[in-house]
Amino acid sequence: MVDLEGELVATHSSIDLHNRDDCSGARATRRQSPADGPVVGIPRGLLYFRYQPLWTTFFAYLGITVQVSQPTERSRFEYAQSLTRSDLCLPVKVFLDHVARLKDSVDYILLPRVISVSPEAYMCPKILGLTDMACNVFLNLPGLLTPRINAKLPKPEGFAQACFEVGRHFNNSQSRVEKAWEVAQKAQIEFEQRLLSSPLDEALSPWDETFSGQDSTPAFQPRYRVAVIGRPYITFDSALSHDLLHLLKRQGVQIVTPESLPREVKDKESQKLSKQVYWQMGKELVAAAMHYMQCPEVDGIINVSSFGCGQDSFTNALVEYYVTKHSQKPYLNLVMDEHTADAGLNTRVEAFLDMVDQRTKIGPFWTRVIEEEAKPFSSKKFVKQPRSPEMHLTIPHMGHLHIGFEQVFKNLGVHITMPPRPNKEALMLGTRYAPECACLPFKMNLGNMIQALNQGATDIMMPGGFGPCRFGYYSVIQEQILRDLGYEFRMGRADDPDSLRDMLDMVKRIAGLRTKWDSYKVFFFILYRLALVDWALRRAHWLRPRELERRATDRALGRCMQIIEETSRFRDLWQAKRKVRKIFAAVAHDRSRSVLRVGIVGEIFMVLENYANMNVEERLGEMGVEVHRGVWLSDWLNDRYRFKLFRRNQFKWALRQAAPYLREPSGGESVKSVGKSVGFARKGFDGIVHLMPFTCMPELVAQTILAKVSRDYHIPVLTLIFDEHTSPGGVQTRLEAFVDLIKRKRGLKEEYSGY
Numbered sequence: 001m002v003d004l005e006g007e008l009v010a011t012h013s014s015i016d017l018h019n020r021d022d023c024s025g026a027r028a029t030r031r032q033s034p035a036d037g038p039v040v041g042i043p044r045g046l047l048y049f050r051y052q053p054l055w056t057t058f059f060a061y062l063g064i065t066v067q068v069s070q071p072t073e074r075s076r077f078e079y080a081q082s083l084t085r086s087d088l089c090l091p092v093k094v095f096l097d098h099v100a101r102l103k104d105s106v107d108y109i110l111l112p113r114v115i116s117v118s119p120e121a122y123m124c125p126k127i128l129g130l131t132d133m134a135c136n137v138f139l140n141l142p143g144l145l146t147p148r149i150n151a152k153l154p155k156p157e158g159f160a161q162a163c164f165e166v167g168r169h170f171n172n173s174q175s176r177v178e179k180a181w182e183v184a185q186k187a188q189i190e191f192e193q194r195l196l197s198s199p200l201d202e203a204l205s206p207w208d209e210t211f212s213g214q215d216s217t218p219a220f221q222p223r224y225r226v227a228v229i230g231r232p233y234i235t236f237d238s239a240l241s242h243d244l245l246h247l248l249k250r251q252g253v254q255i256v257t258p259e260s261l262p263r264e265v266k267d268k269e270s271q272k273l274s275k276q277v278y279w280q281m282g283k284e285l286v287a288a289a290m291h292y293m294q295c296p297e298v299d300g301i302i303n304v305s306s307f308g309c310g311q312d313s314f315t316n317a318l319v320e321y322y323v324t325k326h327s328q329k330p331y332l333n334l335v336m337d338e339h340t341a342d343a344g345l346n347t348r349v350e351a352f353l354d355m356v357d358q359r360t361k362i363g364p365f366w367t368r369v370i371e372e373e374a375k376p377f378s379s380k381k382f383v384k385q386p387r388s389p390e391m392h393l394t395i396p397h398m399g400h401l402h403i404g405f406e407q408v409f410k411n412l413g414v415h416i417t418m419p420p421r422p423n424k425e426a427l428m429l430g431t432r433y434a435p436e437c438a439c440l441p442f443k444m445n446l447g448n449m450i451q452a453l454n455q456g457a458t459d460i461m462m463p464g465g466f467g468p469c470r471f472g473y474y475s476v477i478q479e480q481i482l483r484d485l486g487y488e489f490r491m492g493r494a495d496d497p498d499s500l501r502d503m504l505d506m507v508k509r510i511a512g513l514r515t516k517w518d519s520y521k522v523f524f525f526i527l528y529r530l531a532l533v534d535w536a537l538r539r540a541h542w543l544r545p546r547e548l549e550r551r552a553t554d555r556a557l558g559r560c561m562q563i564i565e566e567t568s569r570f571r572d573l574w575q576a577k578r579k580v581r582k583i584f585a586a587v588a589h590d591r592s593r594s595v596l597r598v599g600i601v602g603e604i605f606m607v608l609e610n611y612a613n614m615n616v617e618e619r620l621g622e623m624g625v626e627v628h629r630g631v632w633l634s635d636w637l638n639d640r641y642r643f644k645l646f647r648r649n650q651f652k653w654a655l656r657q658a659a660p661y662l663r664e665p666s667g668g669e670s671v672k673s674v675g676k677s678v679g680f681a682r683k684g685f686d687g688i689v690h691l692m693p694f695t696c697m698p699e700l701v702a703q704t705i706l707a708k709v710s711r712d713y714h715i716p717v718l719t720l721i722f723d724e725h726t727s728p729g730g731v732q733t734r735l736e737a738f739v740d741l742i743k744r745k746r747g748l749k750e751e752y753s754g755y
């Protein structure tokens with residue numbers, strides 16, 4: 001829950017009242033007679049279930065009419081699904097449907113950009129991109145109120161500032177807005193207090209009449225107390241939850257939820273994890289499960305999530321791991337989507353309650369005397385270290401990353417074993433042990449780790465981070481899975497890849513270097529090797545569609561990579577570059593051939609790792625297409641360590657390009673996917689190929705927005721979504737159809753095939 005007390009204190013010091021009308025073309029059009037005053041629409045989805053009392057009280061105090069969209073209806077799921085082609089989760093699609101239901105009957109829609117409400121955690125990437133997605137999905141939106149809430153900024157932007165910004169938008173005096181904020185804040189705090197003693201629907205009823213009369217106390221003495229762990233916008237939305245809570249109530253169950261626990265209790269539980277979950281709601285769900293699993297008065301735990309939820313692929317894994325491995329509580333995991341059938345749900349709940357019944361033969365929870373405080377557990381206790389202290393290092397593959405460091409470390413005497421290049425075995429191993437809906441890069445990495453551990457590796461080095469996408473938490477879930485499989489190893493996490501100091505320390509530790517200067521030399525040598533690899537790849541992308549002999553470029557590229565790998569000093573890099581240039585110049589090609597130009601954007605692992613994207617670039621090259629990547633490893637590194645002095649910061653450049661479509665980064669490469677696509681379109685490219693893993697949250701935001709970029713610039717965008725079921729044949733067919741389409745669009749003759 002947000003620290004509103006803190007906000008009250010801050011209010012007076014940091015008010016910065018600027019008017020931000022975000023969505024170009026969205027303007028307040030008068031729908032009501034001026035006398036009635038403006039009407040603000042609030043979509044009944046996602047964070048509505050958290051902050052509704054604050055916003056409705058605030059607007060009410062200012063005399064602004066609030067119109068909340070009607071409760072979610074299952075009959076509209078199909079329409080909600082039709083709003084975008086992207087595989088967004090159902091809660092987000094339903095949210096967009098709520099916007100659709102409001103947009104023609106209100107003057108404004110409240111769509112705050114909620115990035116983070118506490119410094120240590122983000123909201124879901126899809127919530128970060130929600131306002132931008134709504135702006136790009138709907139063409140004729142009324143005025144939008146889009147204040148930003150971001151507690152992670154050096155100068156945090158909180159709810160107070162957001163209210164002031166919105167309040168001034170309606171020409172209210174500062175004192176009046178301050179009063180409205182105080183009243184709204186009290187309402188929100190009261191709501192959060194109520195949550196500690198009653199379920200959310202009851203706690204919310206004073207501010208939302210659709211919940212009033214929904215008496216949650218069952219007519220008869222409840223037999224069980226069950227913790228329902230789920231996001232409030234799913235569990236308390238009777239359509240999205242398929243009325244689960246009422247079903248449980250009818251079965252004599254009293255429900256407790258994460259919202260029923262004070263923040264301190266959840267924070268205390270979160271500390272027990274080796275690394276904090278860096279998603280606000282995800283963190284609370286896991287903490288609540290860890291708390292309730294130790295409570296004797298709780299008879300069972302039901303975990304509820306939405307199919308395709310990126311976050312829950314990890315938080316579910318944590319909840320399931322702790323509840324099933326560290327408690328005896330009956331546990332039921334329910335994954336909901338638009339296809340969930342009530343009959344199936346009823347059966348599963350009944351079976352679960354039978355299990356609870358058997359487990360609680362000692363009588364209902366209220367008669368049980370709490371014997372002893374449950375033994376606290378700590379995830380840190382279960383780390384089995386390898387017997388030999390000697391380091392035998394491995395690092396999972398990602399594209400040509402290994403060419404940067406492997407030989408360098410070997411030359412420095414590091415015992416390093418790289419797993420085999422990503423292959424079918426790695427994918428199968430990773431898929432077998434990874435959580436459902438985990439993204440493909442996670443599975444590839446995990447498979448690589450298992451292969452390397454089977455080859456005797458003792459130390460795994462895995463880059464990390466703090467969100468908002470899942471990458472930063474890969475190593476935690478991977479370590480949990482590998483330890484569960486009985487492997488003994490040390491997991492090294494580079495959790496702050498943005499920090500040059502952290503990276504230098506990591507190189508120093510791995511290579512056993514004595515001085516910081518030595519670490520600098522080694523680290524920047526690795527960076528320049530990777531920059532040379534990308535330089536060679538760019539030449540190959542230019543040459544492949546013009547080559548006269550099939551695969552000549554691939555063979556040349558293979559030799560070039562070898563030459564780069566053999567460099568051992570800085571000056572070798574110049575010689576290597578000359579050799580690479582000569583090798584490519586020697587490939588017979590037709591420079592005058594006109595080729596198609598396609599931009600490749602998307603999630604970095606999917607763009608860089610040929611095995612994962614099924615050699616999309618080579619396939620397009622053979623179809624006579626010159627590909628240009630929007631994401632390069634050396635650019636990613638240069639944006640952080642500035643070693644390519646004449647190369648501008650690609651992230652900042654992409655953010656400027658993306659501005660008309662995307663204002664707030666959603667993590668991962670979402671900014672580059674949109675910004676670079678706009679850049680390619682402005683340069684007259686023939687098409688864009690967007691690569692992403694199934695359920696990738698930032699790229700789902702980008703995919704939703706790219707539909708608008710495609711319409712505005714009349715540039716075809718092909719999104720390829722990969723998981724372990726994707727087939728090379730399917731990819732080939734889609735690429736051929738895409739190339740045919742852009743060829744026709746360019747008016748090129750059919751027989752044009754490159755060879």
Ligand code: SF4
Nearest residue numbers: 089124306309310311
């Ligand atoms: S991906 Fe998960 S966390 Fe994100 S909005 Fe969807 S359901 Fe919520």
